[in-house]
Amino acid sequence: MIDVLYFAWVRERIGLPRERLETSAVTVAALVDELRAREERYEAAFADLSSLRVALDQELANFDAPLAGVREVAFFPPMTGG
Amino acid sequence: MRVSVQTDPFDLGAESNAFAAAQTTAGAVVTFTGLVRDNGGTLAAMEIEHYPGMTERAIRAIMDQAVGRWSLEDALVIHRHGRLTAQEPIMMVATAARHRADAFAAAEFLMDYLKSRAPFWKKEIGTDGAEWVAAKAEDEAALTRW
Known part of the structure:
Protein backbone atom coordinates (compact mmCIF):
# COMPACT_ATOMS: atom_id res chain seq x y z
CA MET A 1 0.00 0.00 0.00
CA ILE A 2 1.13 3.48 -0.83
CA ASP A 3 -0.17 6.90 0.23
CA VAL A 4 -0.76 9.23 -2.69
CA LEU A 5 -1.16 12.95 -1.97
CA TYR A 6 -2.40 15.72 -4.23
CA PHE A 7 -1.91 19.45 -3.81
CA ALA A 8 -3.23 22.69 -5.32
CA TRP A 9 -5.03 22.29 -8.67
CA VAL A 10 -4.09 18.60 -8.85
CA ARG A 11 -6.08 18.09 -5.63
CA GLU A 12 -8.96 20.13 -7.02
CA ARG A 13 -9.11 18.23 -10.31
CA ILE A 14 -8.97 14.83 -8.67
CA GLY A 15 -11.32 15.92 -5.91
CA LEU A 16 -9.46 14.58 -2.90
CA PRO A 17 -6.30 15.46 -0.97
CA ARG A 18 -4.97 11.94 -0.46
CA GLU A 19 -5.76 8.27 -0.90
CA ARG A 20 -4.28 4.89 -0.08
CA LEU A 21 -3.64 2.66 -3.07
CA GLU A 22 -2.63 -0.87 -3.85
CA THR A 23 -0.32 -0.68 -6.85
CA SER A 24 2.06 -2.90 -8.76
CA ALA A 25 3.68 0.08 -10.48
CA VAL A 26 7.46 -0.04 -10.46
CA THR A 27 8.05 3.61 -11.29
CA VAL A 28 6.26 6.93 -10.76
CA ALA A 29 5.44 7.02 -14.48
CA ALA A 30 3.79 3.59 -14.26
CA LEU A 31 1.75 4.75 -11.27
CA VAL A 32 0.65 7.81 -13.26
CA ASP A 33 -0.44 5.51 -16.12
CA GLU A 34 -2.48 3.43 -13.66
CA LEU A 35 -4.13 6.53 -12.23
CA ARG A 36 -4.91 8.01 -15.66
CA ALA A 37 -6.64 4.80 -16.67
CA ARG A 38 -8.94 4.93 -13.64
CA GLU A 39 -11.24 7.87 -14.30
CA GLU A 40 -11.59 11.00 -16.37
CA ARG A 41 -10.69 13.29 -13.44
CA TYR A 42 -7.29 11.57 -13.10
CA GLU A 43 -6.76 11.84 -16.85
CA ALA A 44 -7.51 15.56 -16.55
CA ALA A 45 -5.07 16.03 -13.67
CA PHE A 46 -2.21 14.08 -15.29
CA ALA A 47 -2.74 15.18 -18.91
CA ASP A 48 0.46 17.24 -19.02
CA LEU A 49 3.31 15.84 -16.92
CA SER A 50 5.53 18.81 -17.76
CA SER A 51 3.25 20.94 -15.56
CA LEU A 52 3.55 18.51 -12.63
CA ARG A 53 6.14 17.74 -10.01
CA VAL A 54 6.46 14.65 -7.83
CA ALA A 55 7.90 13.99 -4.40
CA LEU A 56 8.73 10.55 -2.99
CA ASP A 57 8.69 10.38 0.80
CA GLN A 58 8.79 14.19 0.85
CA GLU A 59 11.82 14.57 -1.43
CA LEU A 60 11.52 15.90 -4.99
CA ALA A 61 11.98 13.15 -7.56
CA ASN A 62 11.63 12.43 -11.28
CA PHE A 63 8.83 10.57 -13.03
CA ASP A 64 11.16 7.72 -13.94
CA ALA A 65 12.15 7.18 -10.29
CA PRO A 66 11.51 3.70 -8.83
CA LEU A 67 8.74 3.22 -6.25
CA ALA A 68 10.41 0.37 -4.37
CA GLY A 69 10.28 1.09 -0.62
CA VAL A 70 8.40 4.36 -1.09
CA ARG A 71 5.54 4.99 1.35
CA GLU A 72 4.31 8.40 0.24
CA VAL A 73 4.00 9.85 -3.26
CA ALA A 74 2.86 13.43 -3.78
CA PHE A 75 1.82 15.12 -7.03
CA PHE A 76 1.61 18.89 -7.35
CA PRO A 77 2.18 21.81 -9.72
CA PRO A 78 5.47 23.75 -9.71
CA MET A 79 5.84 25.43 -6.34
CA THR A 80 5.09 29.10 -5.76
CA GLY A 81 6.58 29.91 -2.39
CA GLY A 82 8.21 33.07 -1.15
CA MET B 1 18.54 28.47 12.88
CA ARG B 2 14.79 28.60 13.06
CA VAL B 3 12.11 27.59 10.57
CA SER B 4 8.51 28.46 11.29
CA VAL B 5 5.64 27.46 9.01
CA GLN B 6 2.55 29.03 10.48
CA THR B 7 -0.92 30.46 9.83
CA ASP B 8 -0.56 33.25 12.39
CA PRO B 9 0.71 36.69 11.38
CA PHE B 10 4.22 37.57 12.54
CA ASP B 11 5.57 40.84 13.83
CA LEU B 12 8.31 41.84 11.41
CA GLY B 13 9.87 44.35 13.81
CA ALA B 14 9.84 42.02 16.80
CA GLU B 15 11.23 39.10 14.77
CA SER B 16 13.99 41.24 13.25
CA ASN B 17 14.96 42.70 16.63
CA ALA B 18 14.99 39.34 18.36
CA PHE B 19 17.06 37.82 15.55
CA ALA B 20 19.64 40.64 15.68
CA ALA B 21 19.73 40.63 19.49
CA ALA B 22 20.49 36.90 19.58
CA GLN B 23 23.69 37.31 17.57
CA THR B 24 27.04 37.21 19.33
CA THR B 25 29.55 37.07 16.47
CA ALA B 26 27.73 38.61 13.48
CA GLY B 27 28.47 42.04 12.07
CA ALA B 28 25.66 42.02 9.51
CA VAL B 29 21.99 41.12 9.51
CA VAL B 30 19.91 41.12 6.31
CA THR B 31 16.15 40.67 6.31
CA PHE B 32 13.69 40.28 3.47
CA THR B 33 9.91 40.33 3.80
CA GLY B 34 7.40 39.21 1.18
CA LEU B 35 3.96 40.87 1.15
CA VAL B 36 0.74 39.80 -0.54
CA ARG B 37 0.72 41.89 -3.72
CA ASP B 38 -2.59 43.09 -5.11
CA ASN B 39 -2.22 43.31 -8.88
CA GLY B 40 -4.71 45.92 -9.94
CA GLY B 41 -6.83 46.11 -6.83
CA THR B 42 -8.92 43.00 -7.56
CA LEU B 43 -7.50 40.69 -4.89
CA ALA B 44 -9.95 39.66 -2.19
CA ALA B 45 -7.57 37.18 -0.55
CA MET B 46 -4.62 34.91 -1.14
CA GLU B 47 -4.80 31.29 -0.05
CA ILE B 48 -1.51 29.53 0.51
CA GLU B 49 -1.46 25.75 0.62
CA HIS B 50 1.56 23.72 1.67
CA TYR B 51 2.72 20.15 2.21
CA PRO B 52 3.02 19.66 5.98
CA GLY B 53 6.16 17.73 6.79
CA MET B 54 7.87 18.24 3.46
CA THR B 55 7.71 22.02 3.79
CA GLU B 56 9.84 22.13 6.93
CA ARG B 57 12.24 19.52 5.54
CA ALA B 58 12.66 21.37 2.26
CA ILE B 59 13.31 24.70 3.98
CA ARG B 60 15.86 23.07 6.32
CA ALA B 61 17.63 21.51 3.33
CA ILE B 62 17.77 24.91 1.59
CA MET B 63 19.18 26.48 4.78
CA ASP B 64 21.77 23.73 5.05
CA GLN B 65 22.88 24.47 1.50
CA ALA B 66 23.20 28.17 2.34
CA VAL B 67 25.29 27.38 5.41
CA GLY B 68 27.55 25.23 3.24
CA ARG B 69 28.11 28.00 0.74
CA TRP B 70 28.46 31.14 2.83
CA SER B 71 29.95 31.98 6.16
CA LEU B 72 26.67 32.35 8.08
CA GLU B 73 26.24 32.79 11.80
CA ASP B 74 22.48 32.28 11.77
CA ALA B 75 19.38 32.19 9.58
CA LEU B 76 15.63 32.44 10.05
CA VAL B 77 12.73 31.58 7.75
CA ILE B 78 9.10 32.30 8.64
CA HIS B 79 6.48 31.36 6.03
CA ARG B 80 2.76 31.61 6.46
CA ALA B 94 16.82 36.80 7.98
CA THR B 95 20.50 36.01 7.71
CA ALA B 96 23.37 36.92 9.99
CA ALA B 97 27.03 36.84 9.01
CA ARG B 98 30.29 38.40 10.10
CA HIS B 99 30.28 40.51 6.90
CA ARG B 100 27.43 41.81 4.79
CA ALA B 101 28.33 40.15 1.49
CA ASP B 102 27.63 36.70 2.94
CA ALA B 103 24.40 37.87 4.59
CA PHE B 104 23.06 39.47 1.38
CA ALA B 105 24.02 36.57 -0.89
CA ALA B 106 22.63 33.92 1.45
CA ALA B 107 19.35 35.83 1.82
CA GLU B 108 18.95 36.04 -1.96
CA PHE B 109 19.80 32.36 -2.33
CA LEU B 110 17.22 31.44 0.33
CA MET B 111 14.58 33.54 -1.42
CA ASP B 112 15.30 32.09 -4.86
CA TYR B 113 15.08 28.53 -3.54
CA LEU B 114 12.03 29.14 -1.35
CA LYS B 115 10.17 30.40 -4.43
CA SER B 116 10.65 27.24 -6.48
CA ARG B 117 11.70 24.44 -4.11
CA ALA B 118 9.60 24.86 -0.97
CA ILE B 125 -9.03 34.86 -4.78
CA GLY B 126 -10.20 37.76 -6.93
CA THR B 127 -13.40 39.70 -7.00
CA ASP B 128 -14.22 37.83 -10.23
CA GLY B 129 -12.95 34.31 -9.50
CA ALA B 130 -10.03 32.33 -8.12
CA GLU B 131 -6.83 31.30 -9.85
CA TRP B 132 -3.73 29.35 -8.89
CA VAL B 133 -0.58 31.43 -9.31
CA ALA B 134 1.55 29.89 -12.05
CA ALA B 135 5.25 29.38 -11.42
CA LYS B 136 7.33 31.79 -13.48
CA ALA B 137 10.06 30.59 -15.83
CA GLU B 138 12.27 33.39 -14.54
CA ASP B 139 11.98 32.04 -10.98
CA GLU B 140 13.21 28.64 -12.14
CA ALA B 141 15.94 30.31 -14.21
CA ALA B 142 17.05 32.29 -11.14
CA LEU B 143 18.30 29.05 -9.57
CA THR B 144 20.91 28.57 -12.27
CA ARG B 145 22.91 31.58 -11.08
CA TRP B 146 23.78 29.74 -7.88
Whole structure:
Protein backbone atom coordinates (compact mmCIF):
# COMPACT_ATOMS: atom_id res chain seq x y z
CA MET A 1 0.00 0.00 0.00
CA ILE A 2 1.13 3.48 -0.83
CA ASP A 3 -0.17 6.90 0.23
CA VAL A 4 -0.76 9.23 -2.69
CA LEU A 5 -1.16 12.95 -1.97
CA TYR A 6 -2.40 15.72 -4.23
CA PHE A 7 -1.91 19.45 -3.81
CA ALA A 8 -3.23 22.69 -5.32
CA TRP A 9 -5.03 22.29 -8.67
CA VAL A 10 -4.09 18.60 -8.85
CA ARG A 11 -6.08 18.09 -5.63
CA GLU A 12 -8.96 20.13 -7.02
CA ARG A 13 -9.11 18.23 -10.31
CA ILE A 14 -8.97 14.83 -8.67
CA GLY A 15 -11.32 15.92 -5.91
CA LEU A 16 -9.46 14.58 -2.90
CA PRO A 17 -6.30 15.46 -0.97
CA ARG A 18 -4.97 11.94 -0.46
CA GLU A 19 -5.76 8.27 -0.90
CA ARG A 20 -4.28 4.89 -0.08
CA LEU A 21 -3.64 2.66 -3.07
CA GLU A 22 -2.63 -0.87 -3.85
CA THR A 23 -0.32 -0.68 -6.85
CA SER A 24 2.06 -2.90 -8.76
CA ALA A 25 3.68 0.08 -10.48
CA VAL A 26 7.46 -0.04 -10.46
CA THR A 27 8.05 3.61 -11.29
CA VAL A 28 6.26 6.93 -10.76
CA ALA A 29 5.44 7.02 -14.48
CA ALA A 30 3.79 3.59 -14.26
CA LEU A 31 1.75 4.75 -11.27
CA VAL A 32 0.65 7.81 -13.26
CA ASP A 33 -0.44 5.51 -16.12
CA GLU A 34 -2.48 3.43 -13.66
CA LEU A 35 -4.13 6.53 -12.23
CA ARG A 36 -4.91 8.01 -15.66
CA ALA A 37 -6.64 4.80 -16.67
CA ARG A 38 -8.94 4.93 -13.64
CA GLU A 39 -11.24 7.87 -14.30
CA GLU A 40 -11.59 11.00 -16.37
CA ARG A 41 -10.69 13.29 -13.44
CA TYR A 42 -7.29 11.57 -13.10
CA GLU A 43 -6.76 11.84 -16.85
CA ALA A 44 -7.51 15.56 -16.55
CA ALA A 45 -5.07 16.03 -13.67
CA PHE A 46 -2.21 14.08 -15.29
CA ALA A 47 -2.74 15.18 -18.91
CA ASP A 48 0.46 17.24 -19.02
CA LEU A 49 3.31 15.84 -16.92
CA SER A 50 5.53 18.81 -17.76
CA SER A 51 3.25 20.94 -15.56
CA LEU A 52 3.55 18.51 -12.63
CA ARG A 53 6.14 17.74 -10.01
CA VAL A 54 6.46 14.65 -7.83
CA ALA A 55 7.90 13.99 -4.40
CA LEU A 56 8.73 10.55 -2.99
CA ASP A 57 8.69 10.38 0.80
CA GLN A 58 8.79 14.19 0.85
CA GLU A 59 11.82 14.57 -1.43
CA LEU A 60 11.52 15.90 -4.99
CA ALA A 61 11.98 13.15 -7.56
CA ASN A 62 11.63 12.43 -11.28
CA PHE A 63 8.83 10.57 -13.03
CA ASP A 64 11.16 7.72 -13.94
CA ALA A 65 12.15 7.18 -10.29
CA PRO A 66 11.51 3.70 -8.83
CA LEU A 67 8.74 3.22 -6.25
CA ALA A 68 10.41 0.37 -4.37
CA GLY A 69 10.28 1.09 -0.62
CA VAL A 70 8.40 4.36 -1.09
CA ARG A 71 5.54 4.99 1.35
CA GLU A 72 4.31 8.40 0.24
CA VAL A 73 4.00 9.85 -3.26
CA ALA A 74 2.86 13.43 -3.78
CA PHE A 75 1.82 15.12 -7.03
CA PHE A 76 1.61 18.89 -7.35
CA PRO A 77 2.18 21.81 -9.72
CA PRO A 78 5.47 23.75 -9.71
CA MET A 79 5.84 25.43 -6.34
CA THR A 80 5.09 29.10 -5.76
CA GLY A 81 6.58 29.91 -2.39
CA GLY A 82 8.21 33.07 -1.15
CA MET B 1 18.54 28.47 12.88
CA ARG B 2 14.79 28.60 13.06
CA VAL B 3 12.11 27.59 10.57
CA SER B 4 8.51 28.46 11.29
CA VAL B 5 5.64 27.46 9.01
CA GLN B 6 2.55 29.03 10.48
CA THR B 7 -0.92 30.46 9.83
CA ASP B 8 -0.56 33.25 12.39
CA PRO B 9 0.71 36.69 11.38
CA PHE B 10 4.22 37.57 12.54
CA ASP B 11 5.57 40.84 13.83
CA LEU B 12 8.31 41.84 11.41
CA GLY B 13 9.87 44.35 13.81
CA ALA B 14 9.84 42.02 16.80
CA GLU B 15 11.23 39.10 14.77
CA SER B 16 13.99 41.24 13.25
CA ASN B 17 14.96 42.70 16.63
CA ALA B 18 14.99 39.34 18.36
CA PHE B 19 17.06 37.82 15.55
CA ALA B 20 19.64 40.64 15.68
CA ALA B 21 19.73 40.63 19.49
CA ALA B 22 20.49 36.90 19.58
CA GLN B 23 23.69 37.31 17.57
CA THR B 24 27.04 37.21 19.33
CA THR B 25 29.55 37.07 16.47
CA ALA B 26 27.73 38.61 13.48
CA GLY B 27 28.47 42.04 12.07
CA ALA B 28 25.66 42.02 9.51
CA VAL B 29 21.99 41.12 9.51
CA VAL B 30 19.91 41.12 6.31
CA THR B 31 16.15 40.67 6.31
CA PHE B 32 13.69 40.28 3.47
CA THR B 33 9.91 40.33 3.80
CA GLY B 34 7.40 39.21 1.18
CA LEU B 35 3.96 40.87 1.15
CA VAL B 36 0.74 39.80 -0.54
CA ARG B 37 0.72 41.89 -3.72
CA ASP B 38 -2.59 43.09 -5.11
CA ASN B 39 -2.22 43.31 -8.88
CA GLY B 40 -4.71 45.92 -9.94
CA GLY B 41 -6.83 46.11 -6.83
CA THR B 42 -8.92 43.00 -7.56
CA LEU B 43 -7.50 40.69 -4.89
CA ALA B 44 -9.95 39.66 -2.19
CA ALA B 45 -7.57 37.18 -0.55
CA MET B 46 -4.62 34.91 -1.14
CA GLU B 47 -4.80 31.29 -0.05
CA ILE B 48 -1.51 29.53 0.51
CA GLU B 49 -1.46 25.75 0.62
CA HIS B 50 1.56 23.72 1.67
CA TYR B 51 2.72 20.15 2.21
CA PRO B 52 3.02 19.66 5.98
CA GLY B 53 6.16 17.73 6.79
CA MET B 54 7.87 18.24 3.46
CA THR B 55 7.71 22.02 3.79
CA GLU B 56 9.84 22.13 6.93
CA ARG B 57 12.24 19.52 5.54
CA ALA B 58 12.66 21.37 2.26
CA ILE B 59 13.31 24.70 3.98
CA ARG B 60 15.86 23.07 6.32
CA ALA B 61 17.63 21.51 3.33
CA ILE B 62 17.77 24.91 1.59
CA MET B 63 19.18 26.48 4.78
CA ASP B 64 21.77 23.73 5.05
CA GLN B 65 22.88 24.47 1.50
CA ALA B 66 23.20 28.17 2.34
CA VAL B 67 25.29 27.38 5.41
CA GLY B 68 27.55 25.23 3.24
CA ARG B 69 28.11 28.00 0.74
CA TRP B 70 28.46 31.14 2.83
CA SER B 71 29.95 31.98 6.16
CA LEU B 72 26.67 32.35 8.08
CA GLU B 73 26.24 32.79 11.80
CA ASP B 74 22.48 32.28 11.77
CA ALA B 75 19.38 32.19 9.58
CA LEU B 76 15.63 32.44 10.05
CA VAL B 77 12.73 31.58 7.75
CA ILE B 78 9.10 32.30 8.64
CA HIS B 79 6.48 31.36 6.03
CA ARG B 80 2.76 31.61 6.46
CA HIS B 81 0.01 29.52 4.93
CA GLY B 82 -3.77 29.77 4.97
CA ARG B 83 -5.85 32.79 3.98
CA LEU B 84 -4.14 36.19 3.76
CA THR B 85 -5.27 39.59 2.55
CA ALA B 86 -3.50 42.21 0.43
CA GLN B 87 -0.32 43.72 1.87
CA GLU B 88 -0.10 41.23 4.72
CA PRO B 89 3.39 39.80 5.26
CA ILE B 90 3.57 36.28 3.78
CA MET B 91 7.08 35.37 4.77
CA MET B 92 10.43 36.64 5.97
CA VAL B 93 14.03 35.58 5.73
CA ALA B 94 16.82 36.80 7.98
CA THR B 95 20.50 36.01 7.71
CA ALA B 96 23.37 36.92 9.99
CA ALA B 97 27.03 36.84 9.01
CA ARG B 98 30.29 38.40 10.10
CA HIS B 99 30.28 40.51 6.90
CA ARG B 100 27.43 41.81 4.79
CA ALA B 101 28.33 40.15 1.49
CA ASP B 102 27.63 36.70 2.94
CA ALA B 103 24.40 37.87 4.59
CA PHE B 104 23.06 39.47 1.38
CA ALA B 105 24.02 36.57 -0.89
CA ALA B 106 22.63 33.92 1.45
CA ALA B 107 19.35 35.83 1.82
CA GLU B 108 18.95 36.04 -1.96
CA PHE B 109 19.80 32.36 -2.33
CA LEU B 110 17.22 31.44 0.33
CA MET B 111 14.58 33.54 -1.42
CA ASP B 112 15.30 32.09 -4.86
CA TYR B 113 15.08 28.53 -3.54
CA LEU B 114 12.03 29.14 -1.35
CA LYS B 115 10.17 30.40 -4.43
CA SER B 116 10.65 27.24 -6.48
CA ARG B 117 11.70 24.44 -4.11
CA ALA B 118 9.60 24.86 -0.97
CA PRO B 119 6.19 23.17 -1.38
CA PHE B 120 3.83 26.15 -1.18
CA TRP B 121 1.12 26.99 -3.69
CA LYS B 122 -0.58 30.36 -3.90
CA LYS B 123 -4.14 30.88 -5.04
CA GLU B 124 -5.41 34.37 -5.74
CA ILE B 125 -9.03 34.86 -4.78
CA GLY B 126 -10.20 37.76 -6.93
CA THR B 127 -13.40 39.70 -7.00
CA ASP B 128 -14.22 37.83 -10.23
CA GLY B 129 -12.95 34.31 -9.50
CA ALA B 130 -10.03 32.33 -8.12
CA GLU B 131 -6.83 31.30 -9.85
CA TRP B 132 -3.73 29.35 -8.89
CA VAL B 133 -0.58 31.43 -9.31
CA ALA B 134 1.55 29.89 -12.05
CA ALA B 135 5.25 29.38 -11.42
CA LYS B 136 7.33 31.79 -13.48
CA ALA B 137 10.06 30.59 -15.83
CA GLU B 138 12.27 33.39 -14.54
CA ASP B 139 11.98 32.04 -10.98
CA GLU B 140 13.21 28.64 -12.14
CA ALA B 141 15.94 30.31 -14.21
CA ALA B 142 17.05 32.29 -11.14
CA LEU B 143 18.30 29.05 -9.57
CA THR B 144 20.91 28.57 -12.27
CA ARG B 145 22.91 31.58 -11.08
CA TRP B 146 23.78 29.74 -7.88
